[in-house]
Amino acid sequence: MPNSDDFRVKRIQKMLLEMAKGNFFYSIEPSDKNDNIASLVVLLNMVSEEIRAAFIHQGFANAHHTPQCVIQLSLILDGHGQIELVTNGTCSLLSYLPKDLIGTYITEFMTEKSRERWTKKLSKHLKRERSETVLFLEFITKNGLLLAKDCQISVYQALDGSGQKILLNTVFFSKGEPFETGLPKKTLKVTKGTKEHKVTLTPKDIQIIRGVHDAIINNLDKDLPSLKELAHQEGTNEYKLKYGFKQVYGTTIFRFLIQERLRMARTLILHSTHTIKQIVQMTGFKSKTHFSRAFKDKYGRSPSELRS
Incomplete structure (x- = not known):
């Protein structure tokens, strides 16, 4: 029987290799264990999230240093969720060949929570001829890493009469321009x-x-x-x-503070086992009510909904 600790260490090694290549959009699913490896997983997920956000911020703060690489995860599914078409970017992100993906069900590459979310949400939208929605999903790569992202889901009728189709799309930003190392020469x-x-x-x-x-x-x-x-x-x-x-x-100093507090809270909700009450205290919010309202305004869902 394989050693679970060895498997967790291998996933950490794989994620570190991806980060070394400039791919900061992977994470590792937290486990129920409370040991040094679990602590390392939480820290590594948080570091990856911080670096990824820093690259994106660099693009918005300085238009001449926008992210250089945009990798799109895009799939076309039939009305039952079976994969019919994938892009090269999708195969690269999930570390599978096209032949390994086409013909299989998209839920086979999701975490259990995402499978439940997908089944519950899509059952409503598939009753309509055309519909669109945004769904937060976690995909599992061949190496056991997670890809967590808000995905645009479009349901439509194929023009060739082959029935209902589902288009799943999302975008990952990768490498950006190098960070500035010196101070401006001019005022x-x-x-x-x-x-x-x-x-x-x-x-x-x-x-x-x-x-x-x-x-x-x-x-x-x-x-x-x-x-x-x-x-x-x-x-x-x-x-x-x-x-x-x-x-x-x-942005202003106060808005930046709130933005960073919410971003850190989102990272802790996704990648740690801290309770919502603990996260509120760790991110400096005065009350759970204030935190929940601000969080939902920014991310479109409450903290408890994101964790469920």
Whole structure:
């Protein structure tokens, strides 16, 4: 009988190899065990999630450094969920050959929770002639890694009269441009709205702003001091910090804090066994009600729905 610990270690090795190649969209399904390997799996999933989000953020914050590689998972299924057509990107993501996928049922490559979600949701949509929905699904690769993503599901009638078809689509961003290693040589002009008043950010100012950015990410469970106090702590003034941060990162400090707290909460819900109450405390939210409302506004489902 194979050793389950050996199998878990092999999956970790495979995921590390994928990350070394620049593929940060894989994760490992958490187990019920409470040991060092389980802890390593949680940490590795969180690191992968953070790096992936950093690449995407780089693209939005700087249009000249957008992600370079977009890999699409795309399949056409019949009305019973049997795979009829796959793209090369799908085969690459799942680590299967086309002949291994075509003719099999899509549910064979899903986790148990996703199979239940798929069966429950699709039964309603297949009653209609045409419909579209978004469904969060987890696929299992040939190597035992997970691909978790919101998928666009379209149900339609084939023009050749072969009956109902299902189109499943989603996109994974992979490698991006290398991160900038130095500070800008020129100063950065920041304008407050449409007014004439401007402030100049020196390389040192931008370094301070980046330090604030990193401090927020590393202290999501702590309350953020006032902007005046934060600026004083970092050796700058409130105006430069407030509008400089928005210019560099495209959002306000407070919105960035909430965004990162929610992103961390989503990672913990998907990749850890912490209770929702523990996650609320770990991500700095004052109440479970406030957290749930903000989470659903951002991700379209409640924390408990995402975990179920």
